Amino acid sequence: MRINLQHQPRGILHAVVATALALMLCACAAVTRPPDPSRPRGASDQPYPVVLNANPEREASALAAWSNLLGAGAAGALPTPALRPVTATLIALPPNLSTLPRMPRVIVKDAPQQSEEETRESLRRFIERAAPLLGVAPGELSLVEVTDAPGGAKRARYRQTPFRFPLRNGYGDVEVIFTPDLRVSGLSSTAIPDAERLRLALAAFRGQLIPAEKAVASLADRIVAFTDAAGIEQSHTVSATGDATARELVVFPVQRDGDAVAASTLELHIAWEIYLGAQSPPLLVYVDALTGEQLSAGVAGGD
Incomplete structure (x- = not known):
């Protein structure tokens, strides 16, 4: 996967480069822990538990997606968002953003207020654009609810459902808070990236x-x-x-x-x-x- 860095704002460009270099150096320096022979093995002799490793490309992609969300109109150097370890998903929007991300406006029928159908489509397109930052493909998400949030905003909660069994321990949630004019004032994700590979790996142990x-x-x-x-x-x-x-x-x-x-x-x-x-x-x-x-x-x- 190639990431275009030519048009990234300076702050994000430095963060992308520094993060990628640091993580690659750590990956080279780290000693991989040998598999425990007493642990179960999958159909292809795969060790258990299934492991997701930190990946410098994943974090660089998330930072590039963050820059693209704010767009070229963002003034000055962009603040670097806080990402979760390993998954590189967004913890929360940085405080005091001068420019908030926006959901696209979708018009299905001529009406003074956006319909529920239009809102869902706006959310879907926004999540698709933000996918590397959220660590999830839009097709893996199910909308749980849209509720009222402070200040007249709305809160959309999604659940990631890529596996045969539901996710627990606080993982698999995506939340978008948006205003009536479709500015995104809150965004967070505990989704699990690389879900298709992990799904297939977990499936190898179902018989045990x-x-x-x-x-x-x-x-x-x-x-x-x-x-x-x-x-x-x-x-x-x-x-x-x-x-x-x-x-x-x-x-x-x-x-x-x-x-x-x-x-x-x-x-x-x-x-x-x-x-x-x-x-x-x-x-x-x-x-x-x-x-x-x-x-x-x-x-x-x-x-």
């Missing part, structure tokens, strides 16, 4: 999934750590699993703490989402559906 009842039974006498609604770290010992319910299989991305290799990779696990309702507060626990590892836990309704 542990049954729901085995995942539930694995929680007996385990200590479950979680953060409560007040942000306080708590723990709970699962004394019995009679009330536990395996709700569904999900795709659960995990970014591990640790060295530079861990910081530059995102692991994608297939997990059982298990509801524990006997204790207060009720919990959702995520158990790896291939290894039985407890990946995470949280208060039910908090994901």
Whole structure:
């Protein structure tokens, strides 16, 4: 993929070049962690979990898309947007932007106000243009809702649905806040890029999934750590699993703490989402559906 840097504003051009060089140097310096022989292997001897690696081209593409969104009319050097590690998706619009991105105006029928159909098409075209910055193809998104936002704006929430199972752990959400004149005042994404490759890789492990009842039974006498609604770290010992319910299989991305290799990779696990309702507060626990590892836990309704 080639990125045209000739017409990028100076601030973004420097950011693109610096980011690409820095990430390429890091990639060259990093030592790839060898596969764990005890982990499951896919049909083509692919190691598990499936991994998304940080990619300098992905980040450069996101920055170029950011520049294109604001256009040549933006005054002065453009602020560099904050991107998420590994996925290189937009965290939020930089504060105090002098020029906001705009959605294209779509006219389906002559009316004083834009119709719902026209608004959806404006959103679709905007997301298509911003795709490298959001880390998602428009066809992977489903519109969840359009609600009122402060100041007369509207908030459109999308869910990324590229996999057989739904995404969890805060991933897969795209949000666009826009004003009546179609200025975009808020934009963020936790989408997973390179989704088609990852989908095929995850599919290779579907025949190795542990049954729901085995995942539930694995929680007996385990200590479950979680953060409560007040942000306080708590723990709970699962004394019995009679009330536990395996709700569904999900795709659960995990970014591990640790060295530079861990910081530059995102692991994608297939997990059982298990509801524990006997204790207060009720919990959702995520158990790896291939290894039985407890990946995470949280208060039910908090994901």
